[in-house]
Amino acid sequence: MNTLVEGDEQLETWNVTRPSKETTPNAPKGLDPQKREMLEARFVGKNSSPLQPAMPPRKLDSDSKSLGLHEFSDNSVSQDGVLSPAGAVVDRKRRRLEMDGVKSPGNRSGRKISEYFKSNNPQLDNVNGSSRKPEPVLVYSDSQDGAGANNGRPGMHPQDSMFMRAGGSSANDSNSSFHSNTSCTLDSSCQTVVTAGDLRRLEESRMPPPSESSQLVVELRRTIENLQNQYKQRETEFTRELEQERHRYSECQKELKTLLLEKVERFSKESRERCNNNKLRLGQYNTVRSGAHYQEDWVNGYAFREHKQRVERFKQNKESLENGQKLLRQKRKMMNGPTPKKENKRAPTDATPVIDQQELHEMEEILKIKAAALKKEELDIQTEIEKLQQECQLHMRESKRIQAENNSRFKDNPTLKNGRYLLLHLIGKGGFSEVHKAYDFDGQRYVACKVHQLASEWKDEKRANYLKHAVREYDIQKSLNHPHIVSLYDVFEIDQMSFCTVLEFCDGNDLDFYLKQHKSVREQEARCIIMQIVSALRYLNLKKNPVIHYDLKPGNILLVGKGDFIGSLKITDFGLSKIMENSHDGGMELTSQGAGTYWYLPPECFTESPKISSKVDVWSIGVIFYQCLYGKKPFGNNMAQDAILKFNTILKAKEVEFPVSPKISQEAKTFIRKCLSYRADLRVDVLQLSEDPYLKQPPKRTKSEKMHPPVQQEAPPSPIPQSLGTFLPPVVTSSHS
Ligand SMILES: Nc1ncnc2c1ncn2[C@@H]1O[C@H](COP(=O)(O)OP(=O)(O)OP(=O)(O)O)[C@@H](O)[C@H]1O
Numbered sequence: 090m091n092t093l094v095e096g097d098e099q100l101e102t103w104n105v106t107r108p109s110k111e112t113t114p115n116a117p118k119g120l121d122p123q124k125r126e127m128l129e130a131r132f133v134g135k136n137s138s139p140l141q142p143a144m145p146p147r148k149l150d151s152d153s154k155s156l157g158l159h160e161f162s163d164n165s166v167s168q169d170g171v172l173s174p175a176g177a178v179v180d181r182k183r184r185r186l187e188m189d190g191v192k193s194p195g196n197r198s199g200r201k202i203s204e205y206f207k208s209n210n211p212q213l214d215n216v217n218g219s220s221r222k223p224e225p226v227l228v229y230s231d232s233q234d235g236a237g238a239n240n241g242r243p244g245m246h247p248q249d250s251m252f253m254r255a256g257g258s259s260a261n262d263s264n265s266s267f268h269s270n271t272s273c274t275l276d277s278s279c280q281t282v283v284t285a286g287d288l289r290r291l292e293e294s295r296m297p298p299p300s301e302s303s304q305l306v307v308e309l310r311r312t313i314e315n316l317q318n319q320y321k322q323r324e325t326e327f328t329r330e331l332e333q334e335r336h337r338y339s340e341c342q343k344e345l346k347t348l349l350l351e352k353v354e355r356f357s358k359e360s361r362e363r364c365n366n367n368k369l370r371l372g373q374y375n376t377v378r379s380g381a382h383y384q385e386d387w388v389n390g391y392a393f394r395e396h397k398q399r400v401e402r403f404k405q406n407k408e409s410l411e412n413g414q415k416l417l418r419q420k421r422k423m424m425n426g427p428t429p430k431k432e433n434k435r436a437p438t439d440a441t442p443v444i445d446q447q448e449l450h451e452m453e454e455i456l457k458i459k460a461a462a463l464k465k466e467e468l469d470i471q472t473e474i475e476k477l478q479q480e481c482q483l484h485m486r487e488s489k490r491i492q493a494e495n496n497s498r499f500k501d502n503p504t505l506k507n508g509r510y511l512l513l514h515l516i517g518k519g520g521f522s523e524v525h526k527a528y529d530f531d532g533q534r535y536v537a538c539k540v541h542q543l544a545s546e547w548k549d550e551k552r553a554n555y556l557k558h559a560v561r562e563y564d565i566q567k568s569l570n571h572p573h574i575v576s577l578y579d580v581f582e583i584d585q586m587s588f589c590t591v592l593e594f595c596d597g598n599d600l601d602f603y604l605k606q607h608k609s610v611r612e613q614e615a616r617c618i619i620m621q622i623v624s625a626l627r628y629l630n631l632k633k634n635p636v637i638h639y640d641l642k643p644g645n646i647l648l649v650g651k652g653d654f655i656g657s658l659k660i661t662d663f664g665l666s667k668i669m670e671n672s673h674d675g676g677m678e679l680t681s682q683g684a685g686t687y688w689y690l691p692p693e694c695f696t697e698s699p700k701i702s703s704k705v706d707v708w709s710i711g712v713i714f715y716q717c718l719y720g721k722k723p724f725g726n727n728m729a730q731d732a733i734l735k736f737n738t739i740l741k742a743k744e745v746e747f748p749v750s751p752k753i754s755q756e757a758k759t760f761i762r763k764c765l766s767y768r769a770d771l772r773v774d775v776l777q778l779s780e781d782p783y784l785k786q787p788p789k790r791t792k793s794e795k796m797h798p799p800v801q802q803e804a805p806p807s808p809i810p811q812s813l814g815t816f817l818p819p820v821v822t823s824s825h826s
Pocket residue numbers: 516517518519520521522523524537539575592593594595596598599644647661662
């Protein structure tokens with residue numbers, strides 16, 4: 090063990106490896122000290138022989154630094170056994186230490202110093218001199234660093250290298266009094282595994298015993314330091330994991346984007362192919378010039394021409410049947426002549442052969458079969474034209490959609506809002522907006538992105554008005570949360586002239602399109618539609634500041650899920666909505682008169698300085714319910730908006746009339762009458778309507794209703810339908826109405 094304590098050569102001399110008298114293995118106990126010295130000298134080598142001339146106690150000089158340990162040891166003992174002054178000091182000190190219970194480090198049977206360090210033996214402090222200011226004590230550990238090999242090694246404490254100089258290659262340092270006296274031998278028996286860190290800790294533990302609180306502080310500091318280290322480590326790990334996750338996420342996003350684009354490309358290709366094929370079969374828009382405008386006229390395809398030919402054939406067959414029936418009647422008349430006699434009947438003459446009777450009978454049978462076939466043909470033709478009309482409506486809508494998509498600036502699937510929304514395809518086009526199906530990468534869901542485009546030629550007033558409605562729509566819709574109301578997720582600006590609202594996506598059509606396709610729905614289904622709309626309106630009216638939708642119509646009712654039936658639905662488009670703040674019974678003033686869809690607005694909206702309430706929506710519900718059941722609007726059906734205004738159609742709508750067919754329950758009619766009550770003050774409000782018994786419990790169906798389910802059309806088809814062969818979809822102009 091080599092320990093250097095600066096400024097204490099005496100202690101160092103004790104510390105160097107030297108077999109102690111007490112522990113020299115062969116030293117017999119109880120020997121006379123002189124003999125013992127001689128014996129020791131024999132064990133340790135030269136200059137210890139008593140036969141050698143006595144040397145005067147030497148002064149430590151520079152020569153001695155070349156001497157070995159044993160030389161030094163011998164210098165400390167005179168020949169006559171008197172200790173030299175240096176030797177005497179060492180001996181004194183050693184004895185003192187032994188008395189204190191500290192064994193000589195040379196004592197191999199005793200504990201290593203490191204073990205003392207570890208056990209924090211307080212006596213060690215005495216050894217190092219408790220009165221002294223504790224100096225950093227550094228130990229060269231053979232087992233860790235390799236003996237003498239690392240002098241000046243990077244990372245080693247300066248004291249370490251200093252220590253190594255002392256014990257090894259730097260032994261020639263004449264400035265060190267220790268070195269002048271000693272030459273250290275490094276061997277494993279005198280080295281330790283104690284590290285500099287251990288020693289530093291030991292240093293700390295050797296500090297004067299701290300008071301309890303300061304000890305606590307030290308411990309707390311240490312704990313804090315540990316925790317900080319742990320925290321830093323965890324933070325580093327977490328940051329690394331986060332980076333990995335981010336990378337993985339962006340890879341997934343890329344993959345998802347590719348798949349979505351592949352899917353949309355397939356969809357687009359298929360729909361365009363279908364549309365092209367249908368152009369010939371069902372028809373297409375032709376752009377024609379009409380004065381200063383261009384307008385798009387619809388031209389029927391070959392399916393309609395073929396249908397027309399079939400109808401022509403049917404007509405001819407029907408004509409020939411009618412002619413045959415006429416002939417039969419004439420023949421029968423001729424054969425029977427003027428009142429035939431009874432005996433004549435029993436005994437026919439040769440002039441009125443029986444064969445004529447037979448012929449007539451056969452002719453009658455043939456005509457009957459012909460008539461039945463024509464009846465079937467007539468039904469087939471009716472079914473065919475209805476199917477063609479449905480297909481044609483779909484095709485017309487798809488053609489318009491594709492045309493609008495081709496003209497859209499977002500046709501190339503851009504991403505909006507820093508890559509968050511990937512626009513997939515156009516769903517439809519409104520007056521000043523385009524609705525695109527999109528994928529929201531953050532929300533991981535499909536959404537409907539409604540892009541509002543302001544026109545550059547708009548005057549400031551118009552622009553301000555449009556923005557006012559858009560902002561109102563956003564303000565109202567963002568605060569709503571109901572299963573039958575389309576949620577508004579986000580709004581953001583695209584550029585100076587356009588912005589986008591992000592809406593919950595509904596994958597079905599709107600009710601308007603559904604009714605165009607199916608004409609009407611069964612009462613049970615219609616009641617289900619109304620129940621859902623009333624539920625949403627009830628929610629709007631139970632808010633602190635109730636909301637009037639004001640634009641309820643089939644086009645603003647979106648169906649969830651595709652199919653030939655109506656399941657769940659959601660109301661949308663709050664652009665004309667009004668928030669009722671502090672409104673009293675008389676209702677709130679209508680500031681946007683003229684807006685809205687007139688077929689669905691109540692009479693009070695057409696009066697001067699009207700006051701409105703939630704009862705506006707109740708009227709709209711009555712109109713929608715009626716339209717669902719009968720396939721037509723109760724007031725102003727087939728009339729244009731302008732005409733409704735011009736002829737005060739709604740102001741005259743005092744009484745609602747119900748067609749005979751299809752049959753609907755009395756409860757449904759009563760419900761509709763309540764909604765379409767002319768006077769607003771006599772009309773039920775939304776909350777009262779939601780409590781209506783018709784919505785609470787389905788009406789019991791009568792036997793006749795079960796036997797005669799409602800037919801699809803209000804008017805039953807005539808033997809030869811008027812519409813056959815004359816179907817022409819309405820002319821659609823390029824300007825949006
Ligand atoms: N959230 C949605 N999910 C799915 N389709 C939607 C959604 N919102 C609107 N659509 C569809 O997008 C098309 C255009 O909608 P938009 O509201 O712009 O048309 P509009 O109501 O006819 O026009 P405007 O609002 O200008 O009167 C319609 O066919 C509508 O059914």
